[in-house]
Amino acid sequence: MSVLDFLRPAPYVEEIQDEDLVKKNYKYWRLRTFYAMYVGYALYYLTRKSVTFALPALQGDLGLDKFELGLLGTILSLLYGASKFLSGILGDKSNPRYFMSIGLILTGVFNILFGFSSAWWAFAIFWGLNGWFQGWGWPGCAKLLTHWYSHSERGRWWSVWNTSHNLGGALIPLLVAGCAAQFGWRFALFVPGVVCILGGVFLINRLRDTPQSLGLPPIERFRADYPDPSRQQKETQQLSAKEILWEYVLTNKYIWILALAYFFVGLIRTAVNDWSMFYLVEVKNYTLVESGICVTWFEVGGFLGSLAAGWAPDVLFKGKRIPVIVLCTLFIASLMFGFQVLPGSLLVIDSLFLFFFGFFIFGPQMLIGMVPAELSHKKAA
Template identity: 30%
Template structure:
């Protein structure tokens, strides 16, 4: 069915607004890793405190993922994500005036709850607007929201916390005040201008649902959840995402600290260098999307397998590459970024949409991202344990093993393609 002019306009509008919303979330997520060394010194904290903070943040984020997916399917993503955006912005602002470990943990727990509404809700928001055979490519471009968002957030937090002359007496605290202001603006824009689906603005439906009916008529959320739980592909995606998100958040929270404490760059250099992880990771996202749709006919697991094996190989040679100075470090971080973000984006966007359908995407994305967030939750303790007992290089060896395990799991579903029964 040919799309109308209004449908095409709204697809672009929803794409832009949801992209902006998730990129905005990162302004109140990446600033912690950038400012931690300074906070640690000023507040008398250490790496064990940092691991605890990450655990509590990740715990609320993980629990919130499962709940937010269900709520987005029930109440619609516009309401759920809007609340999350405002909550994350407010909690982040008060982090700039925090003065104890307990207060930091409480505020980051609130931030985690707000952040947890983002992914499942926004993927749900995109689902009614794009057909399944478009999603690999469309969602690869859309997934750049968290790659570019993380890059911009890292650079922005580094600049306002360390290099900006305005309010210089506040120091690292500016790394919370200004990002929260950015997210507050994004929250208002999203809440005012987005819509849940075509039917909400009297436009023809673009896609139907593969879970349309049951023996008793239209499937409700509980019936769809039961069908999802029985879907093996969902659990393979979730297992791979557990590994990928554990790896990605280890880099997200610890890369600036590793660069500063192990490779002896100063705080500003470490912040800017670490941003390359997301900057070049952008190309991995696009590569994964085109590969899954064009090379493998929308078979997502094939691309996931290849890129996770690539991640293992890159982590294996990382200790050698950093021996060549900044150039080698930048190359290694760039390759790791591509090999991480590529399969990561594919699983939690097109993969979740394929498995969940129009009615169940929020729940599918919530389950996949929630399982991934369990890996995220323990990533800080894993980094501290391996680093303190065996050194930083052993951490990369650990990622080699985990990436090969994830690639092996994905290979079990190499030829899987979602049984698409969408109305096109």
């Protein structure tokens, strides 16, 4: 059996005819699938941002300059972005149970190897490989969310799942900064690495593929919930990966517009996320632990912002998601200006700014990630 055979989607099995059993199984598997991918994606974040909060200690120990440290972040981001695209194509034709789990285990392995290294070239290799396998988390979650939750409810489920970023992100500053302060920066890589290897084993145990692989009907039929009648026929067609990629992704102009929007929102998020720790330590003169507390509020704001972004379009804008994205980006621009000109070092004020950064950044990020999945074919999610 090859690796690709191992990753193939689970085959459909004979559909269960007992309606009561179908309802019982759907209730069980939807909950189990959700909490597993929620925990799994939160753990991905532990190994994606572990170095960010160990950087001040790492720099002091090894004497690397900021250009070298920033280049590590660039390498991770470039390979992560490339992986999200290419792994997304592979993920469409893979079993998320194994795809997501293997990716998480390997990110843990490369975090540990990074912690054992001291040369910049070794950092670059291991952090680049970490970035590549970070891209194995999102495709599995997108596939599970579109196969287990129907159109009319998906916004709420998606917004709650999106807070997994923030759970992981809120734990990182406290866990990593604490480890770095007490035991050195290497332990700030070892601990998240071990946790994520164990988390990958947990995902293999908890996750399954599509409802049909468990003898359940498609979610749209189970909940009688298709976004429009014409789509029901389209989404039951068997299409090749090439047909899905060309017809529903590469030639879809809305996907490209949203990709550009995601780039700019991601640029701001990465700048705040990756460099706020350095900024608070060097410009505001906070300790590692104080800076970690400040940055935790960025994730708390993101948690609440994601929930609000899932609720607002349905309640305030009649299901339209774009107005919410535009409003949030306007607030982000105001916050960027205010944070730069704010004088002094007040822990409460800086924490408040980071809270609102998170609130208005993670909302549009969640929506921009969700809208393409709804505009495209279900199997291209």
